[in-house]
Amino acid sequence: MAIPHYQLLTHITKFQTNLSTSSRRTKSNFTVRMSLKEDAPSLAIVGVTGAVGQEFLQVLSDRDFPYKSIKMLASKKSAGKKQVFEDKEYVIEELKDESFDGVDIALFSAGGSISKKFGPIAVNRGSIVIDNSSAFRMDDNVPLVIPEVNPDAMSHIKLYSGKGALIANPNCSTIICLMAATPIHRHSKVIRMVVSTYQAASGAGAAAMEELKLQTHEVLEGKPLTCNIFKEQYAFNLFSHNAPILPNGYNEEEMKLVKETRKIWNDHNVKVTATCIRVPVMRAHAESVNLQLEKPLDEDTAREILGKAAGVFIIDDRVSNNFPTPLKVSNKDDVAVGRIRQDLSQDGKHGLDIFVCGDQIRxxxxxxxxxxxELLL
Amino acid sequence: MAIPHYQLLTHITKFQTNLSTSSRRTKSNFTVRMSLKEDAPSLAIVGVTGAVGQEFLQVLSDRDFPYKSIKMLASKKSAGKKQVFEDKEYVIEELKDESFDGVDIALFSAGGSISKKFGPIAVNRGSIVIDNSSAFRMDDNVPLVIPEVNPDAMSHIKLYSGKGALIANPNCSTIICLMAATPIHRHSKVIRMVVSTYQAASGAGAAAMEELKLQTHEVLEGKPLTCNIFKEQYAFNLFSHNAPILPNGYNEEEMKLVKETRKIWNDHNVKVTATCIRVPVMRAHAESVNLQLEKPLDEDTAREILGKAAGVFIIDDRVSNNFPTPLKVSNKDDVAVGRIRQDLSQDGKHGLDIFVCGDQIRxxxxxxxxxxxELLL
Incomplete structure (x- = not known):
């Protein structure tokens, strides 16, 4: 297969970019791009103009995800705009029922109400929907999947079977927490988990990131503050996560950690409490996680287990005080874990404290x- | 007593300022300033040029603390500079052994090594030293006091007795945490506490606050970053507290919470674990605190107890999502508590989650x- 000149150029640029983002898949400069091909699935991206929608494109490209075609779908407002992807220009189309005809895999990230309306329509038209919203996560018939944790939950769903299906992507805080907590859980069984989060602006979308930047300018310049996305000052401040508070006093973000953990681990006895806080950071979440374990585990074994875990890397240098930070994982695939230590407040090595950071958008x-x-391929 | 014109003017300014800082003591516009008087103690402030040193002056003035004289002490570098306090100009003096002659109360905030060297000297010369550093906090002979929590610990220390003494001020994170946890502890006995902190720049001093501001400018303008105080980017980032890590994997800041809680509560069985994180906020700390209680406590009773606690105010409006934030307590005396809720992960109402914010400098x-x-007066 001949490589068109423009693809080769892109490829070189990508290779060079990879030099500075080491956790992304690095590739030889001479690999042939195989992603656009006839025997690959047809894709659709719902909410392509959003922060996650744009990251879908970036990740598809970074990972050379194979596709026959790709539909760029968004609201009426964005329809007609151009979207360049892998050197090809696409026209963004308005999301409609018929958008899903012939689509094998539809990636949704346009909010819960769009997912609730169009997810079932896409499934009825034979698409496998991978939904980033919370709309179907707790539905018993919908697998909630972190590929490194519970890929088996979706093993019954087959591409090209002619049958549509829904698969839910867990909430960002849950994914980042469980990437680190699961390897420990598999070894020593987590019976209780106390989580405090430090969540980035990106979780509230691209507009929230812009507002944080704008507000920071305004604070530094002594100007009146723009508060469109959040009702209070975000720059140089932090606040309880803006999700609605439920009758039990937890906010919805916190209850996602409680409930999704149980579903993903298929363990309805695991006890979780969480306090979710937004901090003035752009795109990566941090989480302080205290684990209570059924079987004792010493911190060296914990470090060894985490060192071998897929999708996790350790930054835990006590001498130079080098630990995970949001910036160290921004634009990275893997979740960083550090501050791994025996919890002094629990006897007999039944407790562990860890600090986890992961890119919220990625x-x-x-x-x-x-x-x-990829599990469907 | 006639009020000198300049004092009246200051007083009016102060009164107006108080309008916007409601938790400070508001006073009638016509109260006579009583703070500078002959039968009051002689004061010395060690480290007067620092962030806390400057706040000592502000608080002394806000609270009309009575004094006969006040010495402004700092390093040789600052000696000779002017310091205005309550409309009087003072010359900053270099800290020396003889600085404490005739000083009744010396307020120290110039770092641990200065306290270690000059604290005992001041005591030998008959001063009562109130030390803001960690130098003497865990010394069995030195009371570690939060006035709302354990004033009795210093009841043997008497002003004008001719005998010097040391009293330690707990670490900021401990004070802020225990202001909220103690009323609960008195009612239901806290047996274990899991704390995650969100700590402001001010804890590392005025220069750290300046660096955060400067770095934020630099990030927004795409300039190279100034990293003098912290070794990594602070603007739009967060990191594990920069205190040295001990052999048990905890950093010194975290161990302060563990050890100081035991001493202040005079309870050597209370179990505490903590993860201390610095966030890009200027001057108020936040803490997510999970409590495990010996006796059951429902959240309404917890709210009632906290509502009556001295030095604590509740911001806990679930409907409008209004909870404590660092900005809501900045320049305020009292510690704010919110997100008061029964911990779902503990059975039988033996658990409580709270979120606490307090001004770190104040x-x-x-x-x-x-x-x-004031307890000495």
């Missing part, structure tokens, strides 16, 4: 969804 | 020290 959303799609 | 340092001094 592993917390787009990458996880595309890894789900 | 209640976390200067105010608490001056409240200790």
């Amino acid at each position: 592993k917390g959303a787009a990458l996880n969804a595309i890894q789900i799609a | 209640k976390g340092a200067a105010l608490n020290a001056i409240q200790i001094a």
